[in-house]
Amino acid sequence: MGQPHKVDHRAADEADLLPVRVERDIMVEMRDGVRLATDVFHPQVDGRDAQFPILFYRTPYSKDEQAAILGFAEWFARRGYIVVQQNCRGCFTSEGDVNFLLPEAQDGYDTLSWIESQPWGDADVGTWGTSWSAWVQTAMAALEPKRLKTIVPMMSGSDAYSSSVRHGGALELRWIAWSFWHGAENTQTGLNKSPQTEQALIRPAKRFSDWLRQWPIERGKTQLSLTPPYEKWAFDLIEHTDRAGYWDHPSSKPADYWDKIGRVSALYIGSWYDSYTRGSFENLLGHGAKARLIMGAWLHGTTTVEQPTSGGVVFPPEAPFANYKAVLLRWFDRELKGKTDTPEFEPLRLFIMGGGSGDLDQEGRLRHGGKWRSEQSWPLERTQYRKLYLQQTGTLAPKASENPKAARSFRFDPADPVPTIGGSVSALMDVAHNPPEPEAFHRLPHLERTTPLVLPGGFDQVVTEKTFRLNERTGPLADRSDVLVFQTDPLPNETEITGPVSVRLWVSTDAVDTDFTAKLIDVYPPSEKLPKGFALNLTDSIIRLSYRSGSGKSEPVKPNQIIPIVITLYPVGNVFAAGHRIRLDISSSNFPRFDVNPNNGSKAAGVRGGIIATNTIYCDAGHPSHILLPVIPS
16 A cells, blocks of 8 residues: 555544554564464545554454454544554464463564564554453563553453462462363364364363363363363463473563563553452552553453443442543553643552442342542552451451460361352353354354353352352351351441452461462341341462462471461452451362362372361461451541
């Protein structure tokens, strides 16, 4: 189409929406010869391609489906941006083998170099995207591409090993689930799927949920073997239990590259109920002065940020974005076009949950309440850190016990793990039940090709018939003998907890290894609307005792030795209303959010072949186990 002509951005911004010309499936060559399918959306002025700033989007999902359903590329192009969208390596129309994030730094950098070489490429570049499409942004920024000026990673990690993929040595099983269902969805010709392979992936003899019931899996024994690239990276995640070198790549650990990433401006977007809550705050702090963060209460995803619900709770109408595209446009107009006629983005914008009526809406969701607030720093400068100490009686108290001997023990059976109910999960899904034949299956939208195993968000901590579990029991988690409950008396006043949360315990086990989990809960008292109350999960995490040091290297566990540990929960922003209780649940499993420790020292974590362990929490004068809470003065 020849050399694009430059236009005055101010004139273009004031004009009607621009027509767009699209170049589809340009095969852009990477440094190793692999070609990635790329579309370019050209805004036109006076019938010709025009020079504008560039927006770049990379996705492991079908770019064509994303464009058809979400429509970001054309929407931005009509408002005066050249938009480049690309399928990541090994995905759909792109060549090469899909791999867990690792190719994304170089592939992103190489594509930006290609953009710069184009007649229309002499312009500043911004990027956006959610989840995997957020990781790719910090990955390419770590290599310092010249024209990249700003990034908008929504729901993205900072260090895959310390949170979001692994936590304290344990593995988030959602990533293995992802390899199963994404391998079934991916239509890339390089996967060489035969009709029989398609059937085995879409209608397998055993779905991922079936494999979970007899975990761990083995190489060559599941349908992953039909898609070798997926099997490879799934077992890479399972088997790389030590940090070593695998987890230190810029694609999976941007935290090591802030001096480079921080040269560009960034708008991070996260949520209290997202898989990357901890990473979002670490990104803000590590990135530096050019970063901003918006933290909402929505679920993981791109469209969820415009919805007021998170699992079994509903928030006020102002909780979600009214128009997420408009938020992005405002950011890019300021950063790439220099427009300052809109409000500047504040350093930190938080939706603080809580303070609602506690009534139920028509769908049976809890009206938990909440409001937006602007802050200047994280943690908040006025934070007052307070310890609540675990008592043998099951209470949480502001003073440590003076009892010289106080402890609580429970039996942890790997074959009967505590079920996951909500929380900061995503992509923990199966291929849909009874899907249509392959041709019709691939025409379905993603949400109809999959079915969730665990619903994310806030829920009453009660096992129901819909809960994924390995036994038939239902009822409150608090009734299980392997869940130790510690809670305050009803609070006399409203109490805001906003900031990082950690739990320090002194523990022992009679096994050679085991796990400990912690979950923070806002307990609603019984009422006319809630006759049994409501135990609302806020944040949780886990630690594998052999990885207690935080070094990323396994260390022996001596049976029955008292060991201090720290469990780092995701940050939280919640107001506990007067009359509510602050509750801490301690156990040794949270499945299938995390893999299950077999207690026998094996690195092949799973529900099969393990041994029952007796685990003990100490709460005496010499071992003051406690939760450290960031209290915000009213």
